[in-house]
Amino acid sequence: MSYLVAANWKMNKTVGETLEYLDLFLPSVKELTKVEIMIAPPFTALSSASIRLDAARKEGEYNVKLGAQNMFYEEKGAFTGEISPLMLSELEVDYVIIGHSERRHKFGEKDSLINKKVISAVEHGIRPILCVGETLEEREQGKTLSVVERQIRSGLSGVERDMIYIDIAYEPVWAIGTGVNATPEQAQEVHRFIRSLINEISKGNDSKTRILYGGSVNEKNARELIKEKNIDGFLVGTASLDPERFYRIITEVMEV
Numbered sequence: 001m002s003y004l005v006a007a008n009w010k011m012n013k014t015v016g017e018t019l020e021y022l023d024l025f026l027p028s029v030k031e032l033t034k035v036e037i038m039i040a041p042p043f044t045a046l047s048s049a050s051i052r053l054d055a056a057r058k059e060g061e062y063n064v065k066l067g068a069q070n071m072f073y074e075e076k077g078a079f080t081g082e083i084s085p086l087m088l089s090e091l092e093v094d095y096v097i098i099g100h101s102e103r104r105h106k107f108g109e110k111d112s113l114i115n116k117k118v119i120s121a122v123e124h125g126i127r128p129i130l131c132v133g134e135t136l137e138e139r140e141q142g143k144t145l146s147v148v149e150r151q152i153r154s155g156l157s158g159v160e161r162d163m164i165y166i167d168i169a170y171e172p173v174w175a176i177g178t179g180v181n182a183t184p185e186q187a188q189e190v191h192r193f194i195r196s197l198i199n200e201i202s203k204g205n206d207s208k209t210r211i212l213y214g215g216s217v218n219e220k221n222a223r224e225l226i227k228e229k230n231i232d233g234f235l236v237g238t239a240s241l242d243p244e245r246f247y248r249i250i251t252e253v254m255e256v
């Protein structure tokens with residue numbers, strides 16, 4: 001299982017800015033090995049990014065994967081403003097981030113909706129990255145593991161035997177975009193718990209499932225975090241917006 005380092009650009013970058021970024025970034029990772037890299041631009045830039053990444057692959061450059069930041073679970077219909085798995089598949093999207101804390105807390109997505117999206121992504125051959133994590137209040141009340149367990153059990157309901165097609169991202173809400181990352185010990189405690197949980201629910205069929213850490217990952221803290229046994233990569237927001245900083249995070253992961 002190779003490490004996965006994924007960029008979540010959120011609501012940042014126009015098409016022009018996406019292409020500028022890829023022109024700088026793709027040559028820099030040309031020689032790298034060992035690490036899987038994914039970039040999730042906004043929906044509007046997916047098509048252009050897809051064409052650019054495809055061209056890079058054909059030229060023998062690094063096989064950078066494409067991700068979407070969200071999707072709806074139906075294939076088509078009267079769902080104004082939503083994007084379907086078929087639309088993503090057409091653009092050769094490899095990954096989809098599901099249940100990001102901003103979707104949960106700013107847009108009110110519930111576990112049941114997130115579960116439908118995970119099932120649909122798996123059915124359409126798009127690898128979901130299911131995001132879970134506690135708020136500061138929940139941590140202070142000692143509920144971290146129970147919240148994560150609920151999010152995982154319900155997010156994966158019905159696809160327990162398909163764990164090899166799914167990745168998980170542990171992203172404590174209090175660490176996202178705050179500059180305060182979880183310590184390696186805090187992250188390890190939850191990652192170890194998630195690993196045993198998915199091992200139990202998948203009946204050991206989780207050998208390809210990576211557990212990423214997300215929340216204020218940067219080029220300075222990446223190395224100490226990735227050294228932890230159950231941390232299999234990162235989901236990076238702010239620091240991924242700069243191609244040089246994202247590159248440095250990837251090289252830190254490669255050193256391990």
Ligand code: PGA
Pocket residue numbers: 008171175176177178179214215216217235236237238239
């Ligand atoms: P951050 O975001 O790196 O800016 O904390 C991570 C994420 O939300 O995926």
